[in-house]
Amino acid sequence: MENTPNQDLEKLVDLIKDIKTAMFTTAETDGTLRSRPMRTQEVKPDGFLWFFNAEDSAKTYEIQQDRHVNVSYMDDAKNTYVSVSGRARNVKDKAKIDELWHEPLKAWFPQGKDDPNISLIKVTIDQAEYWDAPSSTLVHLYGM
Amino acid sequence: MENTPNQDLEKLVDLIKDIKTAMFTTAETDGTLRSRPMRTQEVKPDGFLWFFNAEDSAKTYEIQQDRHVNVSYMDDAKNTYVSVSGRARNVKDKAKIDELWHEPLKAWFPQGKDDPNISLIKVTIDQAEYWDAPSSTLVHLYGM
Ligand SMILES: Cc1cc2nc3c(=O)[nH]c(=O)nc-3n(C[C@H](O)[C@H](O)[C@H](O)COP(=O)(O)O)c2cc1C
Numbered sequence: 591m592e593n594t595p596n597q598d599l600e601k602l603v604d605l606i607k608d609i610k611t612a613m614f615t616t617a618e619t620d621g622t623l624r625s626r627p628m629r630t631q632e633v634k635p636d637g638f639l640w641f642f643n644a645e646d647s648a649k650t651y652e653i654q655q656d657r658h659v660n661v662s663y664m665d666d667a668k669n670t671y672v673s674v675s676g677r678a679r680n681v682k683d684k685a686k687i688d689e690l691w692h693e694p695l696k697a698w699f700p701q702g703k704d705d706p707n708i709s710l711i712k713v714t715i716d717q718a719e720y721w722d723a724p725s726s727t728l729v730h731l732y733g734m
Numbered sequence: 735m736e737n738t739p740n741q742d743l744e745k746l747v748d749l750i751k752d753i754k755t756a757m758f759t760t761a762e763t764d765g766t767l768r769s770r771p772m773r774t775q776e777v778k779p780d781g782f783l784w785f786f787n788a789e790d791s792a793k794t795y796e797i798q799q800d801r802h803v804n805v806s807y808m809d810d811a812k813n814t815y816v817s818v819s820g821r822a823r824n825v826k827d828k829a830k831i832d833e834l835w836h837e838p839l840k841a842w843f844p845q846g847k848d849d850p851n852i853s854l855i856k857v858t859i860d861q862a863e864y865w866d867a868p869s870s871t872l873v874h875l876y877g878m
Binding site: 611613615626658659662666673675 | 863
């Protein structure tokens, strides 16, 4: 029996919900691929991932030029590896910022949630794959 | 005092040598970014990373079309995150395959090192960045 898209997204949430930090990869205009650690702020089975962003960051520019991103999650102890391919958009949504804000974010935004430089990155998930213990074979999870 | 390129590469080796599995990101022709777990086979301060590859894999085709890759390393416990931007090439080098081969690779290549489908991926490191405990600020490590 094939999973429905919704079951697939629930499985994805299940795999990544305890992995705090993802590597978030963007493409520069010359094709260079760069990644940086990012904390996922909201993981629901709705097809989106949310991140806090400093609007003057390099990645804001990079996703303006090319929306394609990869978000990868790794848990070596559990032998779980997840690749999420999506398209990202820089979103200045004050209500959503208020909803997702929590104090530890002050490490990156010392001025707090009213910092004019804060925005969100909303990733629309196009496809997801994972490798799971114990067989470590690839499972096409979503959107393939 | 600025580090020499060689000291930078030694620092890179130091950061990633104990992180067995990396996420290896490639670009598809439509711009989609995909990643998959890969075990780094050789980490020396020489500006290259080596991986075993199945020559008929999707990534062989992807790096033929676009050599840009990102290899990311994460160690949440140590709070270490490394982004390596490079260009990859599929290399069929029997001597190097023999040199790097070790038995646990049979998990992916059950036929052993003489499997006609085995090749190597050689990544030339263009730039590397890392985020390290405790400050978690970005350090441009190499090639910037
Ligand atoms: C922990 C782990 C390590 C892996 N290491 C490798 C590797 O070193 N080489 C390899 O070809 N595949 C490795 N794989 C399998 C790849 O992740 C992937 O499924 C395979 O290379 C095909 O990828 P592609 O279809 O995107 O080209 C590994 C899988 C896991 C779970």
